[in-house]
Amino acid sequence: MLQPGLMMDRPLLVSDVIEHGAAQFGDVEVVSRETHGPLFRYTYAQCAARARKLANALKQLGLEPGKAVGSIAWNNHRHLEAYYAVSGSGMVMHTCNPRLHPQQLIYIINHAEDSVVLFDSTFAPLVKAVAAHCPKVNAWICMSEAANMPVIEGVANVLCYEDLIAPHSEQFVWPQFDERSGAALCYTSGTTGNPKGVLYSQRAIVLSAMSASMPGSVSLSPKETILPVVPMFHINAWCLPYAAPMSGAKLVLPGPRLDGASLYELMEAEKVTVSAGVPTIWLSLLQHVEQNGLRFSTMRRTGVGGSAMPAALISKFADNYDVEVRHGWGMTETTAVATIGCISATQMNLPAAEQHAIIAKQGKSVYGIEIKIVDENGATLPRDGVAQGELMVRGHWILTGYYKGESSPLVDGWFPTGDIATIEPSGIMQIRDRAKDVIKTGGEWISSIDLENAAMGHPAVANAAVIGVKHPKWDERPLLFIVRKPGQTVEREEILAFLTERVAKWWVPDDVVFLDALPVGGTGKVQKADLRKEYGGVFS
């Protein structure tokens, strides 16, 4: 019979994170770009004090544990205070993606049953558009001082954040409760159907934040200054707003200014050492730095996720700017980082190009997360770096079901990610495709991403996309779409000949369609569903 351990039985709670920051790193700075422009700065001790004021204010508004509080906001200090006040009170911090279509925004606010919604003045037009359709929202709280409040015609219950918290005490006794209670809620921005909510527990967030702090992941300590570009409305900004006070790192929040010039300026001014975000952000940052002949004085590392970062970009950061890229993978359903790459001691002796090729993959699962790949029958595939299968994940911060969902998405206790991946013997995982985009031909799989990358290697090609088209003999065959660079005249035969030299013969597309542009969605991703609708007939 098992013996019970004799250790203190204390819950892992979000409130402890900011109180740890206040008690042990009380003088460490948080720097935040206000929505109306200037920089605001204070300390973790002051952040905790204002989070407690907000907790008191929300309580006085009648909010109780279990209630949801929405946010439509940038990465800034008031959003940070809300993270702690809401989750710390046992309420659910529902971060809304402002890039969603207003109809989707209305859907998620109503589905989550947000009692109040916090927003930045940037999003006043959005609030104006959705407020009338969100009857359960009792108050829309604009995160600003009275002087910077926007006028929102037709919306009656708009409150000013600073006026709201001003009269309240800095003392608040955070409730103690089950660490498996819900702390935060984020909806997937699925391209089809309604968004689905993922309800993160207090425990999941705390463990994931500890994981993100580890040296093989983002690596945070009192020696570091972190600027998370990844939005706080998007899978908890990889839990970095928790990891920073937990580990004593200075936190720099960029607000609405995410262009290359603004980010560079802020990184230099605040001596930022580490950052995190999607590849497109780093592309624009790099362009700004290159065009202006600039250097990074302190930036030495960045976490990258959301989509694959090209090896060329990884090597530019490393070779030209001494910035180490940590390439990771995660999704709304995984709370934050699930896998991340890091060059090991033995790999440090490899030529730079080989190191960058390793980093171009999505790395190893972090402690607390397990990964495997399976075939269409659910059988586990070998970790040989060749076999491609659907990536399955399991762990302490992986969802078990969607919010108010009817059926569990899990298969034998694992979450099927919808991504097609390979895993090498050493554990390194590489995303090869989305499951719905992979082309199944003659019992084998062709990665649409790999084929697109090969096509984009042709000097006349500006953009490329590949879809699978039904085929009577092979089940599916690839169809290639090409957008030519301005003034280029490359034709079908030349493209196919180019690919024949670069990919397996059976990968070469059956046909090529030339378009002026590829159809893209709200987040800049190519909409293959649109291509399939128009071109997805049957090859003869």
Next chain:
Amino acid sequence: MLQPGLMMDRPLLVSDVIEHGAAQFGDVEVVSRETHGPLFRYTYAQCAARARKLANALKQLGLEPGKAVGSIAWNNHRHLEAYYAVSGSGMVMHTCNPRLHPQQLIYIINHAEDSVVLFDSTFAPLVKAVAAHCPKVNAWICMSEAANMPVIEGVANVLCYEDLIAPHSEQFVWPQFDERSGAALCYTSGTTGNPKGVLYSQRAIVLSAMSASMPGSVSLSPKETILPVVPMFHINAWCLPYAAPMSGAKLVLPGPRLDGASLYELMEAEKVTVSAGVPTIWLSLLQHVEQNGLRFSTMRRTGVGGSAMPAALISKFADNYDVEVRHGWGMTETTAVATIGCISATQMNLPAAEQHAIIAKQGKSVYGIEIKIVDENGATLPRDGVAQGELMVRGHWILTGYYKGESSPLVDGWFPTGDIATIEPSGIMQIRDRAKDVIKTGGEWISSIDLENAAMGHPAVANAAVIGVKHPKWDERPLLFIVRKPGQTVEREEILAFLTERVAKWWVPDDVVFLDALPVGGTGKVQKADLRKEYGGVFS
């Protein structure tokens, strides 16, 4: 009403740690010094396979979850396998300190009800001495091959580790169970009374190992090679044997060779980057390096705990050898590290001497642990760096009671450490004295340690100790013991005059006693209880 989070509900288990190492860092090396001399090397994948073999073997011996398995062993790979096989099976890994008096060893083996005891051949004489008095131990398993088995006359049930595990499968399905179950047991080596057992839970060990891996603590990642000198029989070697496979660091285990020359040689040969241990180890390592004009090629950081590391030693490591000291504090009751120091980004600009003075303190509590200091009435004292009080700790890996203990040692949910400390506004804690050694005089406290350090600043003094002696007016007054350096003739008046210039007037001892040597115990600590017995009368 709180909402339940929708995250997978999986326990934090020790077995997952080695399986993570096997799956994600399967090719990372473990290097281990055999008790009979040579180096042994394998990988985390092989370590996990052998841990599973041992788990099968222990099961076949009839051991069930909840049973205790003792160890009397060095830091080596078989001890590591036992850590995982025993705790992973839901049994309790009871690490015995071989430096205990045989009577105490008998006491703890019987108190823990060890079913089997694993031992290194070094400790065969100890096994011979205690075996007859430990009737519940069914087998004494020597951790060696058949060729290196010692002969232990009079002990019948001695098994050979390699023969024991050889026939068993590398497959073992680790049981899943409550993460609050006991995983490991370690007894305090109290100088009075019987040793008291601390039963660590699976959860406490996993969380503490994650904490130790963090960059502000020991900092472990695939880029690092760690050599834990801190013994695996002593508070889980700070959980580093768990933290290493968790984070992908190469692990080097020094076996019985802990002298400066052996450690240096191993650090160089295996490209060790980080280590951890008590100050005396680093003193002997430094002496070896200095005397032989050597350099550290790869060693860049070391964790230090157990007792205070002098600032002079800290600065030698930093200034002369580019080795950063991370000074921490913990005790058997805190599983592993509770506080640790790390120079922050802003402090990196301070002069070296100021940085070393910061590191000479015991640092800040790590995330998951809270600290406070209290006066004799239990009232919380200010964090002003001046007020001295008993250090109280609370957190996820702090004990709640001793094994089979009758009463809880906790006070209002906090564990009273028996250490006297100050805490600065920034959260930095410094141990000033043991509670039983502090001198309470006229309502104020004098740190015996500070007074001893001041006395040892006199060039003629080889060693010093201070105790409190009852005083009719002042409650207690300090009495100083001095051991002169050979050939020195310093007398009472000169010592007191020397101290008068260096400490507050009311700190100056009332008398000085000259001794040829101070009484020391088994671990080299001065036995103030003996001094009190002989000299602790009453000042008039």
